[in-house]
Amino acid sequence: MKPPDIPKDFCVVPTAEVEEGTLWVCADATNRRDSIEASCASCGSKVFHRPYAPEKTRKVCIACALTLMEEAEAAGSPFTPAVTTETAAELEAQKKGN
Numbered sequence: 001m002k003p004p005d006i007p008k009d010f011c012v013v014p015t016a017e018v019e020e021g022t023l024w025v026c027a028d029a030t031n032r033r034d035s036i037e038a039s040c041a042s043c044g045s046k047v048f049h050r051p052y053a054p055e056k057t058r059k060v061c062i063a064c065a066l067t068l069m070e071e072a073e074a075a076g077s078p079f080t081p082a083v084t085t086e087t088a089a090e091l092e093a094q095k096k097g098n
């Protein structure tokens with residue numbers, strides 16, 4: 001399965017610059033042996049995140065992330081979607097078949 005392209009309106013940020021409480025959307029990590037299991041901060045369902053996800057982030061499942069994004073947009077303060085440099089590098093490596 002090909003990894004998804006990073007949407008053009010996403011910015012890439014270094015993990016060190018991720019702010020406290022940032023929503024960390026947990027997706028597509030279950031198939032990696034070094035992924036870490038956590039609970040969705042919103043619904044409590046089981047999620048998996050990459051080991052470099054900062055502890056200060058709120059891990060959420062995709063369904064909750066979409067709901068929260070819709071709510072924030074409806075409230076007039078939409079999220080700025082971003083990916084970290086590590087995530088971007090992993091996606092690139094997957095595309096090259098590494």
Ligand SMILES: [Zn+2]
Pocket residue numbers: 040041042043044045060061062063064065
């Ligand atoms: Zn959830």
